[in-house]
Amino acid sequence: MAxxxxxxxxxxxxxRFEFIENDARQHYEPLxxxxxxxxxxxxxxxxxxxxxASYAVDVLDSAQAxxxxxxxxxxxxTQDPAADYHFKAQILDRFAQERGIPTYFALSQFDLVxxxxxxxxxYPSWLFGFKKQNLPSxxxxxxxxxxxxxxxxxxxxxLILYTKIKQRGLLDHFIYSFYNRCPYQxxxxxxxxxxxxxxxxxxxxxxxxxxxxxxxxxxxxxETLGANDHTIDHPAYQDAWCNIVTETSGVISxxxxxxxxxxxxxxxxxxxxxxxxxxxxxSLGFHTFEDHYDLKIDLxxxxxxxxxxxxxHRDDAQAWWRANRFHIEHNYHWFHSxxxxxxxxxxxxxxxxxxx
Numbered sequence: 384m385a386x387x388x389x390x391x392x393x394x395x396x397x398x399r400f401e402f403i404e405n406d407a408r409q410h411y412e413p414l415x416x417x418x419x420x421x422x423x424x425x426x427x428x429x430x431x432x433x434x435x436a437s438y439a440v441d442v443l444d445s446a447q448a449x450x451x452x453x454x455x456x457x458x459x460x461t462q463d464p465a466a467d468y469h470f471k472a473q474i475l476d477r478f479a480q481e482r483g484i485p486t487y488f489a490l491s492q493f494d495l496v497x498x499x500x501x502x503x504x505x506y507p508s509w510l511f512g513f514k515k516q517n518l519p520s521x522x523x524x525x526x527x528x529x530x531x532x533x534x535x536x537x538x539x540x541x542l543i544l545y546t547k548i549k550q551r552g553l554l555d556h557f558i559y560s561f562y563n564r565c566p567y568q569x570x571x572x573x574x575x576x577x578x579x580x581x582x583x584x585x586x587x588x589x590x591x592x593x594x595x596x597x598x599x600x601x602x603x604x605x606e607t608l609g610a611n612d613h614t615i616d617h618p619a620y621q622d623a624w625c626n627i628v629t630e631t632s633g634v635i636s637x638x639x640x641x642x643x644x645x646x647x648x649x650x651x652x653x654x655x656x657x658x659x660x661x662x663x664x665x666s667l668g669f670h671t672f673e674d675h676y677d678l679k680i681d682l683x684x685x686x687x688x689x690x691x692x693x694x695x696h697r698d699d700a701q702a703w704w705r706a707n708r709f710h711i712e713h714n715y716h717w718f719h720s721x722x723x724x725x726x727x728x729x730x731x732x733x734x735x736x737x738x739x
Contacts, residue, residue, distance in 0.1 A: 423453035457504070491505070494657075532560075628654045
């Protein structure tokens, strides 16, 4: 069988099978071009845990009817941190046991869990999607703003960070945006979306967070709030020395295109994401900046320490950038070198080729 006949993906959105090889649209092509075991990738990003078992059976029945051969399955859950992850993992583990076929759960989070029959793999598909665009050459051009922080999805940890930054009087040093609607369904945000805040930050800070909802929407000149912009054309990346990466979750170790943007833009960065995100980047060969907050589990304390760094450099961001130019330039070139993909993919390639 020729390599281009080996790997298929079932696309949930259009309910059909697609070849993976030599298709630039396929995020799994960089991985599966090196895999010699016939593989079926099943998209479950928009499938609920309640429907997952029957959906998986339907897809496999369709594959059999279409005479698609496969010796292993990857269930793709890389697009978002699933709120029902634990239920999905249980269902897929049971599926792997009953079917007796090597079964993998692909996630964009780097903290993986062991299961009796299911194997989780870290596959940051947002990295591969982000790198498909034409990215700018290295530049040390001057920038007019110290910090930037863009927030399309007004999630709880992003509201907490905004409140802590505002409380310190630091907003004037920022290019800042914060949408006031759900970017997926369009409904306005209300205090109801932030129930449970007091359990994370205490009642006083929670009250300030809710009061700050009146500040939104915040937008920058020329920006279309709510638009899902995967480029680095925004002034937040072109005209600020340091980007504050508000990752998709402050708890789940999910990484999206947001983590790669300041690296590709030649910026300093601080990460308002899950504990250990900077440590994970360092394991891939990147250099990080004053990230002593990174491994602190308590979200409120972690963000306090992150804002301490912002406050420390509120008036010297350019000098801070210049002092770290070697590390920033290293990150830029390391990102484009192919070494990151190699570090990420080699263990998974060996696993999928059954070298264990």
